[in-house]
Amino acid sequence: MKNSLHQDTLVLLSRLAAELKRQQLWQASDVPAGALASRQPFCCDTLTFAQWLQFVFIPKLGQLAENNLPLPADMALCPMAEEAFKDKGQLVDELINIIGDLDELLSGKRAQTMFVKPL
Numbered sequence: 001m002k003n004s005l006h007q008d009t010l011v012l013l014s015r016l017a018a019e020l021k022r023q024q025l026w027q028a029s030d031v032p033a034g035a036l037a038s039r040q041p042f043c044c045d046t047l048t049f050a051q052w053l054q055f056v057f058i059p060k061l062g063q064l065a066e067n068n069l070p071l072p073a074d075m076a077l078c079p080m081a082e083e084a085f086k087d088k089g090q091l092v093d094e095l096i097n098i099i100g101d102l103d104e105l106l107s108g109k110r111a112q113t114m115f116v117k118p119l
Contacts, residue, residue: 003068005071005105005106006065006066006068006071007065008105009061009064009065009071009102009105009106010062010065010066012098012101012102012105013058013061013062013065013102015098016053016058016095016098016099016102017054017058019094019095019098020050020053020054020095023088023091023092023095025050025054025095026050026054027050027051027054027055030055031046031047031051031055034046035047035051035055036055036056042056042080043056048084049080049081049084049085050084057077071106072106072107073106073107074107075102075103075106075107076103076107076109076111077099077102077103078096078099078100078103078110078111078112078113079111079113081095081096081099082096082112082113082114086114093114096112096114097112099112100112
């Protein structure tokens with residue numbers, strides 16, 4: 001049985017995938033295997049941030065949550081997301097908020113500066 005942290009993580013990952021699709025940032029075809037072998041943070045030399053979310057982050061974190069394994073406890077994806085999507089403006093506010101929700105859920109901190117959800 002999954003605990004609430006793992007369940008909440010799976011819910012947010014599902015929302016993240018749905019929002020990437022809604023924003024037309026979800027890629028229908030797989031990326032080349034070599035692109036996933038990057039040693040750079042976020043595979044920034046081989047993938048866009050949206051591709052990294054789709055092909056690396058969502059599957060890996062989802063697998064940890066599905067198998068009730070330890071989840072990252074210190075995560076701050078929002079700064080990278082804000083930088084990666086800054087040219088899209090408020091069109092991606094929900095995407096940024098979901099990533100901020102994941103940061104906050106897993107690390108207890110919200111490093112979000114753009115489109116912060118009202119209290």
